[in-house]
Every structure is written in C-alpha cells, then in structure tokens.
Amino acid sequence: MSHVDTEVRPSNFIRNIIDEDLKSGKHSQVHTRFPPEPNGYLHIGHAKSICLNFGIAKDYQGQCNLRFDDTNPEKEDINYVKSIQEDVRWLGFEWSGDIRYSSNYFDQLHQYAVELITKGLAYVCFLNGEQTREYRGSLKEPGKNSPYRDTSVEENLALFEKMRKGEFKEGECALRAKIDMASPFMCMRDPIIYRIRFAHHHQTGDKWCIYPMYDFTHCISDAIENITHSICTLEFQDNRRLYDWVLDHLNDFQAPNRTRQYEFSRLNLEYTLMSKRKLNDLVTRKLVDGWDDPRMPTIAGLRRRGYTSASIREFCLRIGVTKQENLIEVGMLDACIREELNEHAPRAMAVLRPIKVVIENYPDAQPETITAPAHPNNEAMGTRELTFGRELFIDVDDFKEEANKHFKRLVLGKEVRLRNAYIIKAERCDKDADGNITTVYCTYDADTLGKNPADGRKVKGVIHWVEASTAKPAEFRLYDRLFTSENPAAFETVDEVLNPNSLTVVKGLVEPGLVNAPAEKAFQFEREGYFCADSKDSSAEHLVFNLTVPLRDTFA
Known part of the structure; x- marks a missing residue:
C-alpha cells in the first residue's frame, strides 16, 4: 500500500479521508488531477490547488494528471495552455504521463449523452434562455417541467443527432438531463449538458459544433482517468450531487471504488481578486x-x-x-x-533618488576597489567588488541640513558610515534655484574602512551609496x-x-x-x-x- 510521510506535511481533512481509503482498501493508490480551464493565466488561488493536488500525489507516491477543461472554445486559447504548463512546472511539479484534455473524450462524452437519452434521462429542449430561467424557478419556488421534457426517446435521439450535424442555430436548443425540477438544489433542475457552439476548438478544430458542459464533462473525465479523489473548491459543493448523478446513471462507472468529489475552501487573499x-x-x-x-x-x-x-x-x-x-x-x-x-x-546597493556627494579630501588618484560580502550572514555566497572614489551618489532622503537626534543618517556637521566603506562627515551643500539640494560636500576618515574602525569610533547611522563614474543608470x-x-x-x-x-x-x-x-x-x-x-x-x-x-x- 502507498503511504505518506506524515512528518513532511501537516494533516488535513482531505488527507484524513485518503488515509482511511487506503487503510480500508477502497483504493490501493492515490490518483488526483489538476483541471484548469485554459481561458486565462493561473493566479495565486490556483497555486493552492496545484500544491494540494500535486503535493498529495507526491507525498502518497501516487499520480496527478494535468487535464485542461477545454469545453468552451470561445474563451480558450493555446497560449493559456502553454502558460499553465509553465506555471505548474515553475512551482516545482510534474504531471503524470501526457497532458490530458477534456476534448480527448469528446467522442466518449457524446456516447454517454446518447446513453442517457436512450434511458429516458436526457432530452432536447427548445426553450430559449429567458424561458429556461423562468421555468427554472427560484430558491423559494420549485421549477416547472419544460414542455419538451416528455419527448420520446426516438425523437430525442434524432434531435440530438441534428444538433451534432449543425442543423440547428446556436441557442435554438440544448440537451438537458432529466432529473427533478422541484429539487432544492438548482443544479439538479434539469441542467443543460450539451449546447450548440459554432466555434473553432484549439484541439479538435471544427469537428464538433456541440460542446458538453463542465458538470457533465468533469465527472466523466475523472472516471475515465481513474481519479480516486477529485478535489475542488467549495463553490462546487452542491454540484457534487450532479457529479454523482451522472456517474450513477452510466453503465461504465458503477464500481464501488469509483472517483468521489471532495471540496475545500478556496483562497481569498486581501487586496486581491481571484476572478x-x-x-x-x-x-x-x-x-x-x-x-x-x-x-x-x-x-x-x-x-x-x-x-x-x-x-x-x-x-x-x-x-x-x-x-x-x-x-x-x-x-x-x-x-x-x-x-x-x-x-x-x-545584497547590492542602489540609489533610487540620487544626490551627489563630493569627498573633498579624497585623493584625486584612480578610484579604489573595495571587497564586500555578497551576503552578510552567508560566506558561501562569496564577495563582490565595489568601486569607491571622490564622487558618489546617495539617496536624497539620507541627508538633511538639520535634524533631531532620531535621524540617524547624514546631517551637516555630523558623521555617518558608508556601507562597507568609510566614515564621512558632511561639511556643506549646494542647492538649485528651487532650494533642492544637489550636492553635499564631505570629508572622509581614511582609517575607517570596513565594519570595525581602527580607532574604535562609532557612528549612529549607515547609508548606502554608489560611485559616480561606475554606477549604472x-x-x-x-x-x-x-x-x-x-x-x-x-x-x-x-x-x-x-x-x-x-x-x-x-x-x-x-x-x-x-x-x-x-x-x-x-x-x-x-x-x-x-x-x-x-x-x-x-x-x-x-x-x-x-x-x-x-x-x-x-x-x-
């Protein structure tokens, strides 16, 4: 039996379910899937789902499929398919086997729709969108049966074939499951499972003009791929009833250990949209x-x-x-x-709002090279070379002509340390016509290079800088x-x-x-x-x- 190292990840209710399923023998291995719709780039909320599905498969030594839910060609694009693959790999995960698409199963999905029609469990409905909403009822009122609900099996099979051949216009009719128009769950009130769309598909081209709906497609795709735990977010909780209904009424998916859906809370992050x-x-x-x-x-x-x-x-x-x-x-x-x-x-130094510093007592000779650590606490990262010279730039916010004792940067008449370099003292400054400081004139102490000045003298502040002749804009x-x-x-x-x-x-x-x-x-x-x-x-x-x-x- 596959197992999980419980020290690797903290437990949660989904992992508890998986542990029980493995213990009872319901499943001998774990098989999950990540099923994005290729209609946009993945966001941080999808990252949570990726880490959950791929992480579970990895920890339980199982498998995780990457399957694109590509049933809505009007909003999908092959560039989104490529970006999603890149994101999954960048996050550190690899899918099991080949990439899968719901469109891989369009032929089978069509046959399963025919099976439901043959069993009297699906019918072609000609109500328009407004009429369909009116007949659907509300959360307080039950729906009404469509006048097309009792069409014969033979006629429904013929109508569905005409849909497939493109003999109806978009929106003229749709295939609906025959469930219960009085159900307290809106998703069970004869939901649409196939609709007409004359749209080019990025995988199947122009083969199809009818496309299955997500709720019909998803559960069947899971079952075809032998997914053991179909993990999705809470907004699909009510849809689990439709998920089970579809599989309950198809002959191929009656095994007691077939796939089941489990829901968890989606990621809602402050100051962020997840739509x-x-x-x-x-x-x-x-x-x-x-x-x-x-x-x-x-x-x-x-x-x-x-x-x-x-x-x-x-x-x-x-x-x-x-x-x-x-x-x-x-x-x-x-x-x-x-x-x-x-x-x-x-570490590195950058001056975002520069003003010039001139060190008047610094020699006019060639600037010197200073060796600085790449990281203050990690010697393995090595060192970097800095150039130090007579003219530097510091950030405008790091200098004031006058300041109280809480300002620990450069002030006229006072000293400050330049990061990884010398102590300098501000002597005077120039301003432009608007009163903005343009240049600060300083002196430096040649005996204070490095973190520990030779004379033991300390200063309150440390500021960053770049050397004027070598700095890059x-x-x-x-x-x-x-x-x-x-x-x-x-x-x-x-x-x-x-x-x-x-x-x-x-x-x-x-x-x-x-x-x-x-x-x-x-x-x-x-x-x-x-x-x-x-x-x-x-x-x-x-x-x-x-x-x-x-x-x-x-x-x-």
Missing part, C-alpha cells in the same frame, strides 16, 4: 501590462516580480486546507517571500497593492477600488555588478527592499528593476 473574468477585464482594458504584470496576482505576475516558487509553496502550506471560508492577510504572503529572500538573496518600478480595498470582490466594478498609485517609476543608479543581473532573480537593495530585473523590459543597455517586496510592511 479570471475580472482579471481578464483589467488586461483587456489595458489597466495593467498584461496577465504577467507584476501587480497581478497571477503566478506569472508574481514570478516576474521576483517571488520564488518556494515562497509560494510555503505560503500555501501555512494557510492550510479547510472547509471554512476566510480572508487571508496578504502579509502572510509577504512574510514568506521576505523570509526566503532575507536568507538567500545577495536604472529604472525602478515601485509597486503597491493593485486595489485600495482589502476585499475588492465586494465591489460592483474594479474601477471603484483600483489603486491609482499602484505603480511609481523612479530613475536612479545601481552598482555596476548588476548590469547583467538575471531576470526575476531577487537582490536585496540594502535599506531599500528586494528587487529583481524585469524579464520583459530590462537589458544591459536599459536596466529595469521591479520591487518584489519592501524590507518591512509599509502598506497602509
């Missing part, structure tokens, strides 16, 4: 820079912003798997990436939350809560070693935050760095 429809609206109206905009909650967007797959897996592990709906604090996700990058991200994209409300889904439109300040672009300088920084690899820009080179727009000639996350939570 692909609404995210697509942002992309379509160009309110963001595509599905992989670093402000988007898509896996591609998080990757472009510098999040790591390990940090997302850790986040999914921490939030757990339950049946209780809740809103997760976005700080939990930020904490996961900060903890990892604090340990693993190399760079664009910095500073990201804030995309929405101003912690629950943007509660609003009618995204426009009401779209944050107009979600992106700020500033121009500054970085140390020269970053000119070939790998895309999406995070660095800690000391005292600024974690940044990575943008995978689309950054090049050696035009450096662009995305803010992954600040050093601490500064969002209010």
Whole structure:
C-alpha cells in the first residue's frame, strides 16, 4: 500500500479521508488531477490547488494528471495552455504521463449523452434562455417541467443527432438531463449538458459544433482517468450531487471504488481578486501590462516580480486546507517571500533618488576597489567588488541640513558610515534655484574602512551609496497593492477600488555588478527592499528593476 510521510506535511481533512481509503482498501493508490480551464493565466488561488493536488500525489507516491477543461472554445486559447504548463512546472511539479484534455473524450462524452437519452434521462429542449430561467424557478419556488421534457426517446435521439450535424442555430436548443425540477438544489433542475457552439476548438478544430458542459464533462473525465479523489473548491459543493448523478446513471462507472468529489475552501487573499473574468477585464482594458504584470496576482505576475516558487509553496502550506471560508492577510504572503529572500538573496546597493556627494579630501588618484560580502550572514555566497572614489551618489532622503537626534543618517556637521566603506562627515551643500539640494560636500576618515574602525569610533547611522563614474543608470518600478480595498470582490466594478498609485517609476543608479543581473532573480537593495530585473523590459543597455517586496510592511 502507498503511504505518506506524515512528518513532511501537516494533516488535513482531505488527507484524513485518503488515509482511511487506503487503510480500508477502497483504493490501493492515490490518483488526483489538476483541471484548469485554459481561458486565462493561473493566479495565486490556483497555486493552492496545484500544491494540494500535486503535493498529495507526491507525498502518497501516487499520480496527478494535468487535464485542461477545454469545453468552451470561445474563451480558450493555446497560449493559456502553454502558460499553465509553465506555471505548474515553475512551482516545482510534474504531471503524470501526457497532458490530458477534456476534448480527448469528446467522442466518449457524446456516447454517454446518447446513453442517457436512450434511458429516458436526457432530452432536447427548445426553450430559449429567458424561458429556461423562468421555468427554472427560484430558491423559494420549485421549477416547472419544460414542455419538451416528455419527448420520446426516438425523437430525442434524432434531435440530438441534428444538433451534432449543425442543423440547428446556436441557442435554438440544448440537451438537458432529466432529473427533478422541484429539487432544492438548482443544479439538479434539469441542467443543460450539451449546447450548440459554432466555434473553432484549439484541439479538435471544427469537428464538433456541440460542446458538453463542465458538470457533465468533469465527472466523466475523472472516471475515465481513474481519479480516486477529485478535489475542488467549495463553490462546487452542491454540484457534487450532479457529479454523482451522472456517474450513477452510466453503465461504465458503477464500481464501488469509483472517483468521489471532495471540496475545500478556496483562497481569498486581501487586496486581491481571484476572478479570471475580472482579471481578464483589467488586461483587456489595458489597466495593467498584461496577465504577467507584476501587480497581478497571477503566478506569472508574481514570478516576474521576483517571488520564488518556494515562497509560494510555503505560503500555501501555512494557510492550510479547510472547509471554512476566510480572508487571508496578504502579509502572510509577504512574510514568506521576505523570509526566503532575507536568507538567500545577495545584497547590492542602489540609489533610487540620487544626490551627489563630493569627498573633498579624497585623493584625486584612480578610484579604489573595495571587497564586500555578497551576503552578510552567508560566506558561501562569496564577495563582490565595489568601486569607491571622490564622487558618489546617495539617496536624497539620507541627508538633511538639520535634524533631531532620531535621524540617524547624514546631517551637516555630523558623521555617518558608508556601507562597507568609510566614515564621512558632511561639511556643506549646494542647492538649485528651487532650494533642492544637489550636492553635499564631505570629508572622509581614511582609517575607517570596513565594519570595525581602527580607532574604535562609532557612528549612529549607515547609508548606502554608489560611485559616480561606475554606477549604472536604472529604472525602478515601485509597486503597491493593485486595489485600495482589502476585499475588492465586494465591489460592483474594479474601477471603484483600483489603486491609482499602484505603480511609481523612479530613475536612479545601481552598482555596476548588476548590469547583467538575471531576470526575476531577487537582490536585496540594502535599506531599500528586494528587487529583481524585469524579464520583459530590462537589458544591459536599459536596466529595469521591479520591487518584489519592501524590507518591512509599509502598506497602509
């Protein structure tokens, strides 16, 4: 029997069910699936499902299929298929066997629909959309039987064949399951299981003009693939009745150990939308820079912003798997990436809003080379070379002409240490016509190179810097939350809560070693935050760095 190492992952109710199924002999191995619809990019909510389904298969030494639920060709695209594969692999998982598509089973699904018609359990209905809704009833009132509900089996078979041949117009009719129009569950009131769509399909071309509905397709696809535990989110809880009804009435799926559906709570994250429809609206109206905009909650967007797959897996592990709906604090996700990058991200210096510093007593000779650690607590990461010279740049916020004792940076007449370099003292400054400081003139102490000055003298502050002649110009994209409300889904439109300040672009300088920084690899820009080179727009000639996350939570 397959087993799970209980020390690897904390238990949850789904794992308890699996443990019992293996113990009782109901199943001898675990087989899960991840079934995305290829109508958009995956988001952080899908990451939770990926980690759950693929993680369970891995821990129980079982299998997990990647199956695309491609029953709605009008909204699907092969580019979405490719992006989903990339996301799953980037998160650290590999599917079992070949990629699967629901469209692989269209011939079988058609035959199963014919079987239901033959058994008197499905009929072709000619009610239009408005009439169908009227006949369906409400949560308080039962529905009414369609006038086409008692059409003979022979006529329904002929009508369904005409549907298949394209002899009816779109919307003219649909195939419905014959269940119970008085059911307290709306999904059981004779749901549509096939509809007409004259749309080209990215896998099957123009072979079909009728396409099965998700609820009919999903359970049969699970059963064909011998999925043992079909795990989905809570919004499909009522649909489990239809899932079971379909399989209960098809001859091929009567085994007692056939697939069963189990539901868990979806991920709801503060300041984030988990609706692909609404995210697509942002992309379509160009309110963001595509599905992989670093402000988007898509896996591609998080990757472009510098999040790591390990940090997302850790986040999914921490939030757990339950049946209780809740809103997760976005700080939990930020904490996961900060903890990892604090340990693993190399350090570098960048000045986002530069002003010039001239060290007047520094020799005019060639600038010197200073060796600095790549990480202060990890010698294995090695060192990096910094150039130090007479002219430097520091951040404008690191200098004041006058300040109280709480300001621990550079002040006229006082000293500060330059990171990995010397102690300097501000002597005077120049300003432009508007009163903005342009240059600070300093002196330095040549005996204070390194962390421990030779004379034991200490200063209160340490600031970062870059050397003027070797620093490289760079664009910095500073990201804030995309929405101003912690629950943007509660609003009618995204426009009401779209944050107009979600992106700020500033121009500054970085140390020269970053000119070939790998895309999406995070660095800690000391005292600024974690940044990575943008995978689309950054090049050696035009450096662009995305803010992954600040050093601490500064969002209010």
